């Protein structure tokens with residue numbers, strides 16, 4: 001069994017991303033070319049899980065966002081300002097060689113725990129994701145996320161209320 005580090009902020013000087021292959025080239029390319037830049041510009045924070053020799057096997061990126069209140073489902077809009085504060089889980093990817101080992105779940109749990117912490121310190125009503133495709137949509141629903149528009153066909157934006165995160169964490173940890 002490969003030894004893996006717990007989730008840590010991406011360190012471009014230390015972490016090797018050269019061979020990362022999630023099966024989604026746009027996600028692999030973003031990790032290699034834009035993750036460091038977004039960190040430097042304070043526009044997205046990337047967290048990685050790496051092997052003992054610092055090869056990245058999974059990453060997640062997050063940024064603060066805001067939800068348009070008039071377009072939000074009632075459980076987000078109720079009693080909230082416009083826009084509604086939220087955390088965007090922008091990207092999540094696991095290297096194919098490490099798929100199905102629970103690593104995506106561990107990294108998602110890390111992001112959800114971050115939302116809970118942010119909510120305590122600055123208020124964050126919900127975590128928001130955009131599903132890349134139908135498989136990703138199923139993945140997010142499996143973690144308790146709900147689509148903003150249940151009638152939409154195809155992959156869409158989904159959310160998980162911060163108040164529902166503990167339920168998801170109890171189920172997946």
Ligand SMILES: CC(C)(COP(=O)(O)OP(=O)(O)OC[C@H]1O[C@@H](n2cnc3c(N)ncnc32)[C@H](O)[C@@H]1OP(=O)(O)O)[C@@H](O)C(=O)NCCC(=O)NCCS
Nearest residue numbers: 022092093094099100101102103104105135136138139142
């Ligand atoms: C989706 C992804 C992050 C899952 O990562 P992973 O480490 O392979 O997933 P895990 O091993 O943690 O999976 C845990 C559980 O989720 C299930 N699962 C995995 N992919 C799933 C999917 N697309 N839909 C529903 N369930 C899924 C697994 O069967 C497993 O269930 P079990 O615990 O009952 O056995 C990974 O496949 C990936 O990087 N895909 C390409 C990029 C992508 O689609 N990213 C997400 C949207 S941006």
